Amino acid sequence: MDFDKIMNYIEDLYKNDSEMDRKTFIEGTELKDFIPVVDNDVARMLKLIIYLTKPKKILEIGTSIGFSASSMARVVKEYGGKIVTIEYDEKVARQAEENFRKQGLDEVIEIKIGDAKTIIPSLDEEFDMIFQDVDKRLYPVLFEDCMKLLRHGGVLAAEDTLFPVLDLEERWHNLIEPIKEFNKLVVNDDRLFSTMLPIGDGFVIAIKK
Ligand SMILES: C[S@@+](CC[C@H](N)C(=O)[O-])C[C@H]1O[C@@H](n2cnc3c(N)ncnc32)[C@H](O)[C@@H]1O
Numbered sequence: 001m002d003f004d005k006i007m008n009y010i011e012d013l014y015k016n017d018s019e020m021d022r023k024t025f026i027e028g029t030e031l032k033d034f035i036p037v038v039d040n041d042v043a044r045m046l047k048l049i050i051y052l053t054k055p056k057k058i059l060e061i062g063t064s065i066g067f068s069a070s071s072m073a074r075v076v077k078e079y080g081g082k083i084v085t086i087e088y089d090e091k092v093a094r095q096a097e098e099n100f101r102k103q104g105l106d107e108v109i110e111i112k113i114g115d116a117k118t119i120i121p122s123l124d125e126e127f128d129m130i131f132q133d134v135d136k137r138l139y140p141v142l143f144e145d146c147m148k149l150l151r152h153g154g155v156l157a158a159e160d161t162l163f164p165v166l167d168l169e170e171r172w173h174n175l176i177e178p179i180k181e182f183n184k185l186v187v188n189d190d191r192l193f194s195t196m197l198p199i200g201d202g203f204v205i206a207i208k209k
Helices: 003-013 022-027 040-053 067-076 090-102 116-122 138-149 170-187
Strands: 057-061 082-087 109-113 127-132 150-159 192-197 203-208
Touching: 003 040, 022 067, 040 067, 040 127, 040 150, 040 203, 057 067, 057 138, 067 082, 067 090, 067 109, 082 090, 082 116, 090 109, 116 138, 127 138, 138 150, 138 170, 150 170, 170 192, 170 203
Parallel strands: 057 082, 057 127, 082 109, 127 150
Antiparallel strands: 150 203, 192 203
């Protein structure tokens, strides 16, 4: 199977369908120096999960300029759900806030500015869905805290889970081991039922039984 051909076909098929695609979102964002955001196919998958499961409270770990949070918020807004998203880079977080305001999504999204390593263990509420997209070294570190925060029947999603088999630049090689560890934690955890999809840079989707 020619994977690039498949991905090009899918993106071409959906090119006029996206209400807010990644390229347009980035072009409309003043700040240009930020960590990359999810691909359109991952944004579509997040939205599909939300349409299917109608989570009232979503936790996103890793906001960047707010593309994935905005994508999710457009669906969540339709039925009164809320998103909490965490970002420690203040400049990037302020840009995300501005993007949320511009799109009329600021009522739906609360951004917490600070280190996920300290914010996550301090949270004392249940979430219906958690989207993990922070520094990859934190995926295994925060796994058990995420499990505590996720309600039974809730969805855990994570991006970049195919790092171990992608041709990454050498500067990203230190992220491979933590992702391997995270993937094993998910797969071997009896509390979860999961699968991994080859969209974006690899996307884990799991339900807490
Ligand atoms: C891949 S980006 C998130 C992309 C975003 N989910 C999207 O698709 O629109 C990861 C973000 O996590 C932030 N980050 C990294 N380490 C963090 C930490 N310890 N606490 C909070 N945010 C962190 C980075 O600054 C970066 O903006």
